[in-house]
Amino acid sequence: KVLLDEEFKLRPERVLSVKAGLLYMASPNNPTGNQFDRSAVEEVVEGFSGVVVVDEAYAEYGRYTLIREAPARENLVVLRTFSKAWGLAGMRVGYAVANRKLATLLKERGMVFACSSLSLKAAELMLERWNEVEKAVEELKRAREWMRTEMSRLPVRVYPSDANFLLVKLPVSSSWARERLLEKGFAVKDVGRMPLCEDSVRVTVPPKPIAETFIKAVGEILER
Structure with a gap:
């Protein structure tokens, strides 16, 4: 490795x-x-x-x-x-x-x-439906950049992404954050044990209405 x-x-x-x-x-x-x-x-x-x-x-x-x-x-x-x-x-x-x-x-x-x-x-x-796939990909890219900008207003670090997810470094334990978010109905991947990813979670980019609720939930658990 x-x-x-x-x-x-x-x-x-x-x-x-x-x-x-x-x-x-x-x-x-x-x-x-x-x-x-x-x-x-x-x-x-x-x-x-x-x-x-x-x-x-x-x-x-x-x-x-x-x-x-x-x-x-x-x-x-x-x-x-x-x-x-x-x-x-x-x-x-x-x-x-x-x-x-x-x-x-x-x-x-x-x-x-x-x-x-x-x-x-x-x-x-x-x-045969490549045009539809391409459109969906472009929409997700825009949603990804919007979500990254909005989440960056919180006390977290959101890394640049070229995928359909974001890596977010938290000021708290990633395992603790995962459990608190699960209580609020959001599932994130705890990657805190992976090299260079301490206290980080992977977040799939969702539709904007869900992203807005998710960002609010992250803000709430960090205020505790």
């Missing part, structure tokens, strides 16, 4: 100092929500001697994708999913983009029946 820096940035020199045959990174990252600087990721891909797997599960909410680069790279595999922006979490549909050699290797090592015909049909139908 290679830790990010205190601002959750990817430091290529740290990664490239590790000897390994395979490197996995999620960008946008979970639970921090940030997408690593493209130049930093590309530096890692170019300098790493093994295979680099970049999980772009939340890339629709981010600033860029490496999909178009993957086929031309010798050691890059990009993973995508229909579980997030496409709304098909229960269908378990995803895909990998890589050069022909790596793609063939993945196919040979993969499950014989990786997806059901129903799941594949659902994914096909969603592709």
Whole structure:
């Protein structure tokens, strides 16, 4: 494991100092929500001697994708999913983009029946509705930035996000806050035990009316 820096940035020199045959990174990252600087990721891909797997599960909410680069790279595999922006979490549909050699290797090592015909049909139908998905993604991005601005008025730190959630650092115990918010009808993910995330919770971006009530609830528990 290679830790990010205190601002959750990817430091290529740290990664490239590790000897390994395979490197996995999620960008946008979970639970921090940030997408690593493209130049930093590309530096890692170019300098790493093994295979680099970049999980772009939340890339629709981010600033860029490496999909178009993957086929031309010798050691890059990009993973995508229909579980997030496409709304098909229960269908378990995803895909990998890589050069022909790596793609063939993945196919040979993969499950014989990786997806059901129903799941594949659902994914096909969603592709035909890309305009609707794109609109929903843009709406969520606006809601995310609004929510981050409003929550920043509280005595908390809300980190920038390129995903459909926010990481919030609290001035109180994250486990205590989780229980108090649950009493008010809100479920957040306590990530306080994860590296660099002490006293932090992950909050999925909801519709604005729910977000307003949630922000009020956070303010109330912090006043105790």
